[in-house]
Amino acid sequence: MPQDQISTPLTKDQAYALVDAVMERDDLALTASAHENEDTGEWFFEATCDSPPDIKAFEALAQTVLGGDVNFAINPIAEDTDWVSRSLEGLKPVLAGGFYVYGGHESTPPPAGVIPIHIDAAQAFGTGHHETTTGCLEAIQRVLKRKRPMRPIDVGTGTGILAIAVAKRRKIPVIASDIDPLAVRITRENARLNGVGHLIVEVDAAGLDHTTIQGNAPYDLIIANILAGPLVTLSPGIGRIAEKGAAIILSGLLNTQAQRVIAAYNRQGMVLKDRIVRKDWTTLVLEKA
Template identity: 40%
Template sequence: MTVDTWCLTLEAPLEKAQALETILETSILMESEYPPTLSYFEQPGDANWKIELFVTGTPDENMLKALLRDAALKSVPYSLEKLEDRDWVSESQKLLKPVEAGRFYIYGSHDADSLPQDTINILIDAGQAFGTGQHETTWACLHTLDTIADTVKPKTILDLGTGTGVLAIAAKNLWPDSDILATDIDPIAIDVTVQNMDVNDVKISDKFGDKGIRCVTAEGLGHSSFTEYGPFDLITANILAGPLIDLAPALTAILRPGGTLILSGLLLTQEKEVLDAYRHQGPDNTLNWEMGRVEKGEWLALKLIKPLV
């Protein structure tokens, strides 16, 4: 039996999208056989985010309107469209071309028969977590890791907001003797990371000292694993500008002096605000980071090296 899939699409500020996500999590819709899924994406040059709510089966439009009303989105125009009956996961994977970033080659299983030689090949299929390598911010982080691979020798690494785990897996390939902590606030992302580690033959660890990757669901930096693994020689944080700014004191504190911090998920227009947050750390609020940057389209990755004193 074929079950129809519908997509409700609208645009709104990030806080409205997050409010809708919170309300949806406690909605009666989540108790159905096929619970809905919500995605929202930042749009360069636009204050509004694109929001897509996918519903399987005939949608109850009154219930959908109630969700929008509860998220203060009642007056926002939206479209509700039935999707063509296709295997959308398979179709989306076929559209994803391999990504080359320095020595890294990120590919989907549909390209497994044509892998190049002399590259670090990482299999990441499109799925329920962020980070196939396609997005400019993931590419910029991979490129930055490649540029520091021959000069930096980190023993402890944190991948904050790991998504699919692609950056943690990339780091493990560069520095096989390192202990890596990969964290995300989303348990689905952690499940995806573990799956991707398995298909890429990367060691999964459950404690510091195993020289593998430990995967932890953690909101904020209060989880005990941060204390167990930190301070860190290298931190990658490909999240969003807002959280990067909010986490500036905590990330600075758990980065070892001389350590490298890679920040991404920010637009070019957000660079100054993010940099200011990190420069205003330290005992006198004037931390003099050594800085590098990689641009990709409208997006940016920052490389910051913490002063030794």
């Protein structure tokens, strides 16, 4: 499906406020972010939308949130653009949580004492370079230092990187689900590439109602690196499939969105145990009471 990127320059606080407001809704954007131009120091709001974007709705929301008129620029995204491949160009391997994530373009062998994870460029989220992914890898290491989960699930697996990390560290089967069939196929390929194809159970599922997910519940480790809105929506379902004492790792949320997510999971009987902040992004570790 054709997609467009819309953007506008704002102050840092304005950009983050608009991101929060957009991500509260399910009808405006696929994703939204705030970022700083390192050369000029100028901040921008950006959102990726199905084409054509509802500019009038964006303008109305900006008027409500920011109290003034905002003009958005629209940039069509070529349908054959592989954003992950482009983002990997020139990127170095990532070391996080004792895991070493690298691409096929890397010629230097992994250092000693780490768990290597080979993730090549693919049309799915999760190459290891984003703060949400490194935060989750760090959270996995912290959880596995004090727990020995036997029934883990990775919801919204993307490239499968987090499911692969758990499988390589624990050497146990991991359910890896995603709403996108392409992500499921890429996860299968990456699992084989990393020698854990026999341990990763890929599931093409929207939400948690799939028979494989329900049939293997309850889970003692649940990982979901998606977005704040879907995390809140999934909180009752995650509460139902989590066994008592289960560790729940949540990411994909901005620092400003963390309290909203914590509150939603508190209502389902899950309490905050740890928090990892990397730049503007937060990873939460909760436990089913």
